[in-house]
Structures are given as C-alpha cells and as structure tokens.
C-alpha cells in the first residue's frame with residue numbers, strides 16, 4: 001500500500017483525532033493549541049474555531065480559570081507536580097447542558113519544563129449520572145468526589161466524618177463501586193445499632209464452621225464500619241489484628257460523627273487503630289454548607305419516587321423554598337421533606353405549600369441568621385416529642401428528627417439505659 005509522499009509521519013491532529021474521547025492540548029496560558037474531533041463535537045465548535053480560545057471559556061463558559069470558582073484546576077496541579085493530575089468538574093456541552101466530567105491531565109515537558117498539557121475528558125455516562133449514588137455539583141461535593149475517586153484507586157482505609165445524614169454511608173458505597181472490589185460484597189457493621197457485645201460477636205463470627213463474622217463476610221469486598229467510635233476495646237483489638245496482619249482481604253471504610261482525636265485522648269479509641277483507619281480522611285460537608293446542591297438532590301429524590309417524574313422540573317418557587325431551610329438533618333432530612341411534598345401534592349402540581357419544614361415558622365428562618373445546629377445527637381425531649389407526633393411510628397419519628405431509623409433505635413437504647 002503506497003503512502004502519499006508528503007506524509008512521512010502523522011500530524012498531531014491526526015493522532016488525537018483517533019481518540020474516541022474528547023482530548024485537547026492546552027498551553028500554560030490556558031489556550032487551546034489543538035483539539036480532537038470528539039472535543040469539537042462535544043462543545044459544538046467547528047475546525048478552526050477552537051485553537052487559540054481558552055479552555056475555561058469553552059467548557060466552563062467562564063472568562064476566568066476554574067480555580068477562581070473554587071474548583072481544583074488539574075492544569076495547575078500538573079504544573080505544580082510536573083506529573084499527571086485528575087479532577088472532577090462540571091462542563092457545559094454544545095447545548096449548554098451541565099454535565100459531570102472526569103479530567104485527566106498529563107504535562108508535556110520540554111527540557112524539564114512544562115510547556116503544554118494534554119487533557120482527556122471523560123464524560124460520566126448518562127447511566128452513571130442517573131444511577132448516581134452521590135448527587136451534587138457544588139465545589140465542596142466535587143472536592144469530596146475527587147477525593148473518593150482517588151481513594152477508590154487505592155486500598156487505603158478511608159475515614160468518613162460528618163454530621164448525621166450527610167451521606168457517609170452513601171460515600172462508602174460510592175467508594176466501593178468505584179474500586180477494584182466493586183464485584184465483591186459491601187458489608188455494613190453498625191457499631192451503634194449492634195451495641196458493644198453485638199459488634200464484637202458480629203466481627204468475630206461464630207466458631208461453628210461456615211459461620212464467619214463480618215470480616216469474613218466482607219472478604220474480597222468492603223467493610224463499612226459505621227459509628228466506629230462506639231467499637232468496644234475487644235473489637236478494636238480484633239479489628240487491628242486483622243488489618244495489621246493483612247490476614248483479612250478486606251478494604252475498611254469507617255465513619256464517624258464524633259471527633260475521633262478527642263476519643264483517642266479520652267482513651268475510648270486506640271491510637272494505633274485511629275492511625276490505621278484514618279489513613280485517608282474525607283469530611284462530608286453539612287448540607288447547609290452546600291445548599292446549592294438542594295435543587296439537584298431534590299429532583300433526584302423526586303425522580304426516584306413512583307410517578308415522581310411528572311413533577312419535574314420542580315418549579316422555581318418550590319426550589320426557592322427548599323433552599324430557604326438549614327437542614328440540621330442534612331440530606332436525609334431533605335429527602336424526607338421532598339418525599340412528603342410529593343405525597344401531599346397528590347395528583348396535582350407540587351407547590352411551595354407542600355414543602356413542610358418541622359417546627360415552623362422558626363425553622364424557616366433564613367439560613368445565615370441561624371447558628372450552627374448541633375449535628376451530633378438529639379435530646380430526650382426531641383425524641384419523645386417526635387415519637388408522640390408520629391403516633392409511635394418509629395419510621396415517621398425518625399423522619400421528623402431527620403435521622404435514620406437505625407439512629408433513632410440508638411437514641412431509644414440510650415434513653416432506656418438512662419443516658420439520653
């Protein structure tokens with residue numbers, strides 16, 4: 001097969017056009033030097049229209065680099081480290097639709113100096129977005145997602161901290177699904193619900209053959225230890241032995257609402273276990289700190305309900321009302337409020353009056369005027385009032401309190417033990 005004489009090697013353009021995913025070469029001034037066909041198609045640009053434009057103008061529709069909006073700029077990271085960098089961003093496609101993308105940037109060096117960057121853009125598929133475990137595009141959620149993606153690629157133990165209902169368990173599932181262990185089991189060990197004796201037994205299992213404990217059940221997968229500060233000393237020692245000996249083929253993700261450093265100082269948690277579990281800390285933000293995610297979260301919860309789709313998109317007045325509240329129970333509370341609104345709307349359209357916050361009108365005070373609500377635990381009076389209001393129905397009482405049923409059971413146990 002005779003090659004045309006004038007082409008003794010392919011051009012950069014021809015090579016990058018072979019890549020199925022959007023790919024772009026950018027200089028240190030954020031200017032696009034070359035873009036492949038998939039990139040031009042995605043951002044609605046013709047050949048010749050893209051070179052010389054700044055990447056943030058094309059994909060972010062912004063005159064300034066993304067780092068000025070609080071996002072992590074992978075170009076700046078790659079420049080600083082002179083190595084590859086990754087980030088999750090929101091990009092706007094040719095039709096102006098916002099979509100989450102994973103960016104992978106490689107620096108192109110010239111004499112040890114970074115001259116250009118190659119950037120691969122991987123849109124998270126529609127399916128992945130629809131079945132999203134963690135919804136949210138605010139800078140703080142994107143930071144969390146980027147951390148989780150990075151952690152998912154390793155085997156390091158991850159420690160998720162944050163108030164109740166912020167999505168710690170959801171984050172652990174996300175981590176599991178994005179890790180090499182995704183086909184293995186995801187096992188939950190809820191220390192608070194099981195109680196000290198229960199958790200020790202559950203971790204160890206039954207000596208009878210074939211009845212291993214949770215560590216055994218999670219083999220090849222992920223063990224999620226919820227409320228890790230509640231682990232009794234015996235269970236702490238057992239867990240540490242299993243992790244240190246490398247005997248358990250398990251990735252551990254722990255979660256806590258407490259300040260674990262204080263727990264170590266008070267002698268409640270072994271320091272060596274804390275260091276082991278806290279190798280990769282990720283803090284889940286309270287919903288009031290990323291209130292901009294409320295519309296996406298609310299529509300996600302509505303869409304997940306039977307027949308919820310007909311209420312979408314939610315009316316601006318409904319979204320405005322949803323964003324006026326401070327959500328001490330975080331995403332879980334938002335979910336309950338939205339689900340109740342759909343039920344109250346019945347066959348008609350969903351209106352702002354269907355969005356009911358607990359203990360109105362005080363609860364609807366503007367977000368910034370309120371102090372930081374206590375996220376940790378709920379007092380005896382509040383638990384009893386919620387139960388009374390729910391007519392003894394524990395699921396509904398949990399919803400009123402903005403906590404999970406599991407958490408409500410924990411409160412009740414404490415009340416019974418006289419600690420509440």
Ligand SMILES: Nc1ncnc2c1ncn2[C@@H]1O[C@H](COP(=O)(O)OP(=O)(O)OP(=O)(O)O)[C@@H](O)[C@H]1O
Pocket residue numbers: 132133134135136162163164165166167168169170171226255257297300331332335403404407
């Ligand atoms: N970012 C998110 N996207 C979608 N759903 C979310 C998100 N965050 C939380 N949720 C939903 O909110 C509820 C509470 O989340 P989750 O149980 O993960 O919180 P948690 O921090 O582990 O709570 P707790 O400390 O009370 O155990 C769940 O129904 C979960 O599906």
